[in-house]
Amino acid sequence: MSPGYxxxxxxxxxxxxxxxxxxxxxxxxxxxxxxxxxxxxVRVSPESTVDDLKKLIKAAKAPSFVHIPADELxxxxxxxxxxxxxxxxxxxxxxxxKRPLHPFDxxxxxxxxxxxxxxxxxxxDTKPLGTISxxx
Numbered sequence: 385m386s387p388g389y390x391x392x393x394x395x396x397x398x399x400x401x402x403x404x405x406x407x408x409x410x411x412x413x414x415x416x417x418x419x420x421x422x423x424x425x426v427r428v429s430p431e432s433t434v435d436d437l438k439k440l441i442k443a444a445k446a447p448s449f450v451h452i453p454a455d456e457l458x459x460x461x462x463x464x465x466x467x468x469x470x471x472x473x474x475x476x477x478x479x480x481x482k483r484p485l486h487p488f489d490x491x492x493x494x495x496x497x498x499x500x501x502x503x504x505x506x507x508x509d510t511k512p513l514g515t516i517s518x519x520x
Contacts, residue, residue, distance in 0.1 A: 409491060409499050412466075413441065413459075413506040415448075420470045423504055430492035434459060434485045441508065457508060459485040461494055464504040476507055484509075 408427040414420065426440045435455065442454040449457065460476060461483040476482060485494060485506065495505055 409495060409497065411437070411491075411495060411499060411505045412503065413508060414474055414504055415508045416476050416510050417473045419473055420464070420466065420504065423466075428491060430490075430497050432491050433487060434489045434491065434494070435487035437485075437491060437506075438487070455487065460507045460509050461485055462504060462507050463500065466502040466504070474504065474507065476509060476511075482507075 407430065409430050410425055410427055412423045412425050414423050424444055426437065426444050428437055428440055438454040438457045438459065441457060441459075442449050442452075462476075462479055463481060464474060464479070499505060
């Protein structure tokens, strides 16, 4: 583990307590096929991993993913500027820039620091396992 790395626990109460730090990344995400108005945010340490982010998402979106263990959430890195006029659902298959995220990826390296503002940073992929690619 990296120096300064603190794994994020899965229980929501402990996660909320950890959010008191001032050096957190603010990331916005949506579920594949949802409107940009359904975006939600999570605050996470830049030294955390995608695995830690999955645990935060599961807590933030409860009870939406109660049937899926955090480690089975599939996240895809995207960069979609916020547009309040956007009325169509955002679909992974229609995006050119997308990158599947791996559990051990460092969030600072994946999203940058500072993170681009007013953007969707990740999409939760809900397609059956094995169907994600950069060409979908």
